Amino acid sequence: MRMISMVAGLGVVLAACGGEKKAEQQPAGAPEQAAPEAAAPAAATGKTHDVNMVLDGSNYKYDPSSLVISAGDVVRFHNKSGGPHNVSFYPDSVPAGAADVLTRQMPNQMAPLEGPLLTDPEATYEISFAGAPKGVYKFFCLPHVALNMRGNLTVK
Numbered sequence: 001m002r003m004i005s006m007v008a009g010l011g012v013v014l015a016a017c018g019g020e021k022k023a024e025q026q027p028a029g030a031p032e033q034a035a036p037e038a039a040a041p042a043a044a045t046g047k048t049h050d051v052n053m054v055l056d057g058s059n060y061k062y063d064p065s066s067l068v069i070s071a072g073d074v075v076r077f078h079n080k081s082g083g084p085h086n087v088s089f090y091p092d093s094v095p096a097g098a099a100d101v102l103t104r105q106m107p108n109q110m111a112p113l114e115g116p117l118l119t120d121p122e123a124t125y126e127i128s129f130a131g132a133p134k135g136v137y138k139f140f141c142l143p144h145v146a147l148n149m150r151g152n153l154t155v156k
Contacts, residue, residue: 045072045130046069046070046071046072046073046074046129047069047070047073047074048073048074048075048076048126049067049069049073049074049075049076050076050078051063051064051067051075051076051077051078051151052078052080053077053078053079053080053082053083053085053087053118053141053149054080054081054082055081055082056081059147060082060085060141060144060147060148060149061149061151062077062139062141062149062150062151064151065150065151065152066151066152066153066154067151067152067153067154068153068154068156069129069153069154069155069156070129070155070156071129071130071131071132071133071134071155071156072128072129072130072131073128073129074126074127074128074129075126075127075129075153076124076125076126077115077118077124077125077126077127078122078123078124079118079119079120079121079122079123079124080121080122081121082144083117083118083119083120083121083123084117084118084119084143085117085118085141085143085144085149086110086114086115086116086117086118086125086141086142086143087114087115087125087127087139087140087141088111088113088114088115088139088140088141088142088145089102089113089114089137089138089139090113090138090139090140091112091113093136093137093138094113094135094137094138095133095134095135095136095137095155096133097133098132098133098135098137099112099113101129101131101132101133102127102132102137105127105128105129105130105132106127110142114142115127117142117143129155132155133155134155134156135154135155136152136153136154137152137153137154137155138150138151138152139151139152139153
């Protein structure tokens, strides 16, 4: 239990340690340059699927741990018990091109392809799979990966 607390605390500290960038100074009279805009997330067009993140006895798990969805669907992760929880995707096991889609569709990431820690009971985190390539997406809960809290979803 101490290890879980340390990992969760480390995740919170790392999430809060984002440095502030100072504005670049331009010489007087230099034309202003617009900052490049990040690509906006694609709008969801399909169904919403619920995945509960739970502690069941001594087992941490996603329920369901395996899900089949369509491109354009949304997956809503619920912190039901045993939190904090999050959803993190293995970068080396998502389909080609999926990392870019997930980066746009996952708000408030702690790190690439890692959603925020959900600490409050009943907190939710939604990911739209609009524009997502077909294939299998393997994911895990960062605080509970050592306890085998893993899952996968298939975009058809």
